[in-house]
Amino acid sequence: MSNVTLTIDGKQITVPEGTTVIQAAEKLGINIPALCYDPELSLSGSCRMCVVEIEGMNNLPTSCTTVVREGMNVKTKSAAVVESRKMILELLIADHPLDCMTCQKNGNCLLQQYAYEYDVKEISFQGIRHDYPIETDNPFIVRDMNKCINCGKCVRVCSEIQGRDVLNFAYRGFDTKITVDLDLTLAESDCIFCGSCVAVCPTGALLEKNMIGKGRSYEVKKVKTTCSFCAVGCNFDLNVKDGKVIGVTSNPTSAVNGKHLCVKGRFGHDYIHNPNRLTTPLIKKNGEFVEATWDEALNLVAEKFSEIKKEYGNESIGVLSSARCTNEENYLMQKFVRAVIGNNNIDHCART
Amino acid sequence: MKSLKELRNHLRYKYLKLNRPRVSIGMGTCGIAAGAEKVKNEFISEIKKHGLDVEINITSCIGMCYREVNVEVDIPGKENVVYGDITPKKVERIVEQHIINGNPVIEWAEFQMLAEDGTSIHPIPDMEHTPYYHLQTREVSARCGRINPENIEEYIATGGYEGLENVLKQTPQEVINNLKRSGLRGRGGGGFPTGQKWQFTRDAKGEKKYIICNADEGDPGAFMDRSILEGDPHSIIEGMIIAGYAIGASEGYIYIRAEYPLAIKRLQIAINQAKEQRLLGYNILDSGFNFQIHIKVGAGAFVCGEETALINSIEGKRGMPRIRPPFPALKGLWQHPTNNNNVETYANVSLIFREGVEWYSSIGTDKSKGTKIFSLTGKIAKTGLAEVPMGTTLRQIIFDIGGGIKDGKKFKAVQIGGPSGGCLPEDLLDLPVDYDSLIEAGAMMGSGGLVVMDESTCMVDVARYFLKFTQSESCGKCTPCREGTTRMLEILERITAGKGKIEDLNLLERLARVMKTTSLCGLGQTAPNPVLSTLRYFRDEYLAHIEEKRCPSGVCSNLINYRIDPEKCVGCTACARVCPTGAISGTKKQPHVINTEICIKCGACMDACKFDAITRI
Amino acid sequence: MAGLAASFGSGAMTNSFKDIENTSLIFLIGSNPTEAHPVLALKMRKAIRNGAKLIVADPRRTEMADIADIWLPLIPGTDIPLLNGLMHIIIKEELWDKEFVKSKTENFEELIATVENYPPSEVAKITGVNEELLYQAARLYANTYEASICYTLGITEHVTGTNNVINIANLAMLTGHLGRKNVGVNPLRGQNNVQGACDMGSLPDVFPGYQKVFNKEARQKFSKAWGVELSDKVGLTIPEMFDDAVNGIIRGMYIMGEDPVLSDPDSNHVRKALENLDFLVVQDIFMNETARLADVILPASSFAEKDGTFTNSERRVQRVRKAIDPIGNSKPDWQIICELSSRMGYEMHYQSASEIFDEMASLTHIYAGMDYQRLDKNGLHWPCPTKDHPGTEVLHVGKFTKGKGVFIGIDHIPPAELPDEEYPYYLSTGRRFYHYNLTTQYSSSLSEYHPEELAMVNPKDAKRLGIKKGDKIKITSRRGEVITSFEITDRVTEGTIWMSFHYRDVPTNVLTNGVYDPVSHTGEYKVAAVKVEKI
Numbered sequence A: 001m002s003n004v005t006l007t008i009d010g011k012q013i014t015v016p017e018g019t020t021v022i023q024a025a026e027k028l029g030i031n032i033p034a035l036c037y038d039p040e041l042s043l044s045g046s047c048r049m050c051v052v053e054i055e056g057m058n059n060l061p062t063s064c065t066t067v068v069r070e071g072m073n074v075k076t077k078s079a080a081v082v083e084s085r086k087m088i089l090e091l092l093i094a095d096h097p098l099d100c101m102t103c104q105k106n107g108n109c110l111l112q113q114y115a116y117e118y119d120v121k122e123i124s125f126q127g128i129r130h131d132y133p134i135e136t137d138n139p140f141i142v143r144d145m146n147k148c149i150n151c152g153k154c155v156r157v158c159s160e161i162q163g164r165d166v167l168n169f170a171y172r173g174f175d176t177k178i179t180v181d182l183d184l185t186l187a188e189s190d191c192i193f194c195g196s197c198v199a200v201c202p203t204g205a206l207l208e209k210n211m212i213g214k215g216r217s218y219e220v221k222k223v224k225t226t227c228s229f230c231a232v233g234c235n236f237d238l239n240v241k242d243g244k245v246i247g248v249t250s251n252p253t254s255a256v257n258g259k260h261l262c263v264k265g266r267f268g269h270d271y272i273h274n275p276n277r278l279t280t281p282l283i284k285k286n287g288e289f290v291e292a293t294w295d296e297a298l299n300l301v302a303e304k305f306s307e308i309k310k311e312y313g314n315e316s317i318g319v320l321s322s323a324r325c326t327n328e329e330n331y332l333m334q335k336f337v338r339a340v341i342g343n344n345n346i347d348h349c350a351r352t
Numbered sequence B: 001m002k003s004l005k006e007l008r009n010h011l012r013y014k015y016l017k018l019n020r021p022r023v024s025i026g027m028g029t030c031g032i033a034a035g036a037e038k039v040k041n042e043f044i045s046e047i048k049k050h051g052l053d054v055e056i057n058i059t060s061c062i063g064m065c066y067r068e069v070n071v072e073v074d075i076p077g078k079e080n081v082v083y084g085d086i087t088p089k090k091v092e093r094i095v096e097q098h099i100i101n102g103n104p105v106i107e108w109a110e111f112q113m114l115a116e117d118g119t120s121i122h123p124i125p126d127m128e129h130t131p132y133y134h135l136q137t138r139e140v141s142a143r144c145g146r147i148n149p150e151n152i153e154e155y156i157a158t159g160g161y162e163g164l165e166n167v168l169k170q171t172p173q174e175v176i177n178n179l180k181r182s183g184l185r186g187r188g189g190g191g192f193p194t195g196q197k198w199q200f201t202r203d204a205k206g207e208k209k210y211i212i213c214n215a216d217e218g219d220p221g222a223f224m225d226r227s228i229l230e231g232d233p234h235s236i237i238e239g240m241i242i243a244g245y246a247i248g249a250s251e252g253y254i255y256i257r258a259e260y261p262l263a264i265k266r267l268q269i270a271i272n273q274a275k276e277q278r279l280l281g282y283n284i285l286d287s288g289f290n291f292q293i294h295i296k297v298g299a300g301a302f303v304c305g306e307e308t309a310l311i312n313s314i315e316g317k318r319g320m321p322r323i324r325p326p327f328p329a330l331k332g333l334w335q336h337p338t339n340n341n342n343v344e345t346y347a348n349v350s351l352i353f354r355e356g357v358e359w360y361s362s363i364g365t366d367k368s369k370g371t372k373i374f375s376l377t378g379k380i381a382k383t384g385l386a387e388v389p390m391g392t393t394l395r396q397i398i399f400d401i402g403g404g405i406k407d408g409k410k411f412k413a414v415q416i417g418g419p420s421g422g423c424l425p426e427d428l429l430d431l432p433v434d435y436d437s438l439i440e441a442g443a444m445m446g447s448g449g450l451v452v453m454d455e456s457t458c459m460v461d462v463a464r465y466f467l468k469f470t471q472s473e474s475c476g477k478c479t480p481c482r483e484g485t486t487r488m489l490e491i492l493e494r495i496t497a498g499k500g501k502i503e504d505l506n507l508l509e510r511l512a513r514v515m516k517t518t519s520l521c522g523l524g525q526t527a528p529n530p531v532l533s534t535l536r537y538f539r540d541e542y543l544a545h546i547e548e549k550r551c552p553s554g555v556c557s558n559l560i561n562y563r564i565d566p567e568k569c570v571g572c573t574a575c576a577r578v579c580p581t582g583a584i585s586g587t588k589k590q591p592h593v594i595n596t597e598i599c600i601k602c603g604a605c606m607d608a609c610k611f612d613a614i615t616r617i
Numbered sequence C: 001m002a003g004l005a006a007s008f009g010s011g012a013m014t015n016s017f018k019d020i021e022n023t024s025l026i027f028l029i030g031s032n033p034t035e036a037h038p039v040l041a042l043k044m045r046k047a048i049r050n051g052a053k054l055i056v057a058d059p060r061r062t063e064m065a066d067i068a069d070i071w072l073p074l075i076p077g078t079d080i081p082l083l084n085g086l087m088h089i090i091i092k093e094e095l096w097d098k099e100f101v102k103s104k105t106e107n108f109e110e111l112i113a114t115v116e117n118y119p120p121s122e123v124a125k126i127t128g129v130n131e132e133l134l135y136q137a138a139r140l141y142a143n144t145y146e147a148s149i150c151y152t153l154g155i156t157e158h159v160t161g162t163n164n165v166i167n168i169a170n171l172a173m174l175t176g177h178l179g180r181k182n183v184g185v186n187p188l189r190g191q192n193n194v195q196g197a198c199d200m201g202s203l204p205d206v207f208p209g210y211q212k213v214f215n216k217e218a219r220q221k222f223s224k225a226w227g228v229e230l231s232d233k234v235g236l237t238i239p240e241m242f243d244d245a246v247n248g249i250i251r252g253m254y255i256m257g258e259d260p261v262l263s264d265p266d267s268n269h270v271r272k273a274l275e276n277l278d279f280l281v282v283q284d285i286f287m288n289e290t291a292r293l294a295d296v297i298l299p300a301s302s303f304a305e306k307d308g309t310f311t312n313s314e315r316r317v318q319r320v321r322k323a324i325d326p327i328g329n330s331k332p333d334w335q336i337i338c339e340l341s342s343r344m345g346y347e348m349h350y351q352s353a354s355e356i357f358d359e360m361a362s363l364t365h366i367y368a369g370m371d372y373q374r375l376d377k378n379g380l381h382w383p384c385p386t387k388d389h390p391g392t393e394v395l396h397v398g399k400f401t402k403g404k405g406v407f408i409g410i411d412h413i414p415p416a417e418l419p420d421e422e423y424p425y426y427l428s429t430g431r432r433f434y435h436y437n438l439t440t441q442y443s444s445s446l447s448e449y450h451p452e453e454l455a456m457v458n459p460k461d462a463k464r465l466g467i468k469k470g471d472k473i474k475i476t477s478r479r480g481e482v483i484t485s486f487e488i489t490d491r492v493t494e495g496t497i498w499m500s501f502h503y504r505d506v507p508t509n510v511l512t513n514g515v516y517d518p519v520s521h522t523g524e525y526k527v528a529a530v531k532v533e534k535i
């Protein structure tokens, strides 16, 4: 494939044929704002935030859909471009709730970020606003279509990645709305709550229900880890605040799964703080479990195992290790069995 | 191919040399709406009553929509007379006086077609010399209203499929070269050179290619495509077959709105008949070329006329435009290279290849060749269709052909190009109509709708009207169009309600600029045109609404009031009786008054007053 | 595991997920990834979107079956004759990879002799699959250059589990779909770290890295590293441990992070075994059914509270990172083991999980090149023997781990228990999308959404049984009974009941059969005979 050289904001760059302007700009470290663009999804070109000025072109083309050509001269911050972006933001905000103060997405919202970057303070348009009911009838996802900017990323991720086509555009013009099937709720549909739509939503229209009110994005520490459910080994960020896991969010750098997870990975980890967690050692006395200290419990176990070994021989103890535990723990457990108990009676329930 | 020529000669004889009288009734949608069906039945029963041997035939609209129902009476060896405004009551006299006794009913006759020997009946003008037709050049629409569109034989007899025959003797590339030389530009609005477009699709890599005919005709007030579809469907089919041959496609789609049931029916009949004649299907005229055509009926959303939205719609998806590039020529229907043209464009194609490139390119202006059909609507005296050479001026079209303004009022503006077009004022009436001059003036050719406005039209209200249309037809995909049309409409509604501010004009212009330059498809890019052109040519009307809270044309109901002049009022109570809201009070024989709080400004009182006592202020 | 090890010498996915994403054909057998491995199902969908073909062999019309090019709806437990039938066609039609078979495998004659007895007409009768479909599937798989087989518990959870796997390996070797990109035999692991638990030697016959306990060299290596003498006697598998517990041979057990009472087949037998012990220690994060029988319960920490690594199904070793401190007084399992070991006279003092990993890597060839720093970003696929080795995405390139791949002819043994007059229905069990084994019950959102077990019943059976939505049914096998709600759906074929095992109040495994595969000792979860009654 041959290369193409172009100029963006006065800087020259050479990129492979077929590269889009937004990609070329990114290589130069020029960040072009975009709301509907996601390299993993098909191009939509609908938000129009990423428009740029290209010498010789009449209108302002979108940089996400425009493929570079030799000698192209692109301006990403010309007066016309900036005016357009501001106007587009004003148009979006004119029908968007201004409740950033309490919005869960605060600090993590692209619309908010661009409004800040482009200094959009006054909204020139006062007029009708939508007033959709907020959808909360499922335990995983809250849908607030008042905050939706119709970027359509959720529609595309549902169709193109999940293959489910639960979401689609309905109605026309100003009333255009992303609906679930025939304007149902997610709970009424075939949705499997993978939450990929939440992962790609740039605003607060789609939110993880379990995280609402639990912490602001800037208070949360994110710890990348590997999922504890199936053997696909998805990675994600545990969101931690004040020593508590408040939820899970995608981490796009995950090698196996990128932004995608299933309902279990994304929404099932609240078991960590289930009140029924065992929090102290227990010893059964007269058929009842009684709380014990670690010393009491471990001493008892050590004593009992040593006794049994002594009385019935090394072969009289069996150990089940776990496919839920880490490699390190499995290693130690089999070492314990082989080196300490003195037999090879170790197995786990998922041998095959 | 020899057989088609033979057939044509045979048919010419059959159809043009009549051996018995023929009555042709104009049965386009406009004719049927005016009662053509009843007129036809009346002819049938009259003819039966008199025991005559007369052929009853149907044709479609001849363009004189203002004089429907049209009936053509054709006596062998004599001139043909076309009557306008025929009702069932008038049929008896035509049968007795004209058909039986050979004396045309002169006072109902619109015009005549001269007989072969040139004889004519005084004082019926011949067609070319009527005010309506004398400036027209009916080439593309020549057959409309003259042949039976449901009979392929009449099409063939009048030179139909001759263009295709000529084309099959050329190589596909020669066909495209010829089309390029003809100078034909797309009639769907953009005016893109058709030959060049075909070349792109021909050159595009792909095993399968498609031809699409855009028969969505969404502009309010435009109906020339419908007229061709109903009046001469084979001319479009022929054009599409030629395109298929030149481009290397073997399948075509006609995308037509469901609101055109008659056109759909006639297209289907035409396709079936063409297949029977082996003009469509496998091995067309033994050339080895295969082509088939499907009809796809659309739900009639304006945006589905945009070619990529149209393609989505054919694929069964929501009618939302796609990003371009890639253009349909490279990746169109089901991602295959696709050529899309407008109905009238295809009709021009069959004409060009029948009559020859040189002849064709001698018509029109330097950069806009051939003719264009316009639909004339609004406050014009003669509503209908007019086909004129490119370069004809607006004044000629509106005043010479269209008969000027209805009811003797004053001309104010003409909106050209539908909701994407602009409103041009009186001092631009001498503008020659061609693609480039119109764009320069802030309007566009569009599909060819001309809406004429008189002095009683409020230009701010007109802008509001068009915005209302584009706003409700926006597909909602891109931000500037979805949100922008809504906010623009809201501002216009505020101004017409007397709540506008002077800053609104600046805001309108800023918003318009962003919509034009950043919208995804033509709908959003052109939606501000009606606003921009009225702001450019009729700014004073905006200012009157904003600064004086006054609608100079007395249209915007929030800005007008009705008042009863106590001097003139005689207390007849007529006004109070018609008032739908009971806003008028007063005792009999005493001057009445209008309670402006309750008045809804419907104007019924003013119409009811016999004493001119009520005025609008 | 055992099956693939017998055929190839290594018992793991031969290829990576990326290869599944890029392949031209996926042959899915006994696997329902949309429910059990949802994110992998996305990769399969992507492959299909890019033109890959899909063959699904499953008694249930799963979602993947819905989008398959060919769906082979076989009678439960007839995988072996199905595969034999496909190979019969491939051999008869000369579609096999002669070069591959000649140069890279051995014992081909045995396979020919076996599959000779499985003509398609016969196979159609045994499996219930239309003969024409068998031909189509055989041709499609054999003729596609890049074709990948994926399977899960639907294949292994049978008495014939090991044989099923061997037969899949036979098919892949016969067509040369091994040892290069985008092909392979890919067992999709169930739990998050099944692969790792096996790799680490949580098995009765091997040390970490599949080094046999009866191999002297291996034993000496570990002896030296750990400073103790080690037993060369292969240990007991789970079912053997339970049998021996019932017989009084096993006296004490230590169960970490498992709930065999609920998750192992024939739970009544398991319960009896555990009750018979002198001493039972359970280490878990929840009070599970097994823990209730324990003498001592040790509270462990969840994965969010500790560092470590998991090895996923494609042999990719990835980091687990500590996000919060242990809940309450709980401790990470590794710390508990260390403390217990020290108290029993064998000192274990590790400062961190990373230190344990390094010790393991130093003794385990396939992990030898890994450390936490190298794993940090994207993890590594084993084998990764040296620090500069990039990891291995495709196994058996050039030659099999074992040298030559071995064909082993496999004959059909019907499931140990088949429907009869008294117990006329097949019972098959599996996993539900919203749940993962047992832990998910503790997720309030997941439980809220799918609060109860719904057995699947075919509409025709429902009609025959006179049951309708909202009723409850009693399902009885020779071993026990459960009462459950159900849904009526044609996703199961007539005569088959399908259930999951996620719910404590519907302990499906009291019904399942305790017989197990003679080699792998996996229980026969997938087929049992039951009767169904309306209550």
Ligand SMILES: Cc1cc2nc3c(=O)[nH]c(=O)nc-3n(C[C@H](O)[C@H](O)[C@H](O)COP(=O)(O)O)c2cc1C
Binding pocket: B185, B186, B187, B188, B189, B190, B191, B192, B194, B214, B215, B216, B217, B218, B219, B302, B303, B304, B305, B306, B307, B308, B340, B341, B342, B343, B345, B447, B521, B522, B523
């Ligand atoms: C909103 C919108 C509506 C349109 N509607 C029509 C239509 O009704 N008929 C049509 O022929 N072209 C319509 N077009 C233009 C088509 O996109 C396309 O340019 C045209 O069909 C090309 O044909 P031509 O080259 O023969 O002009 C529309 C464009 C836009 C943006």
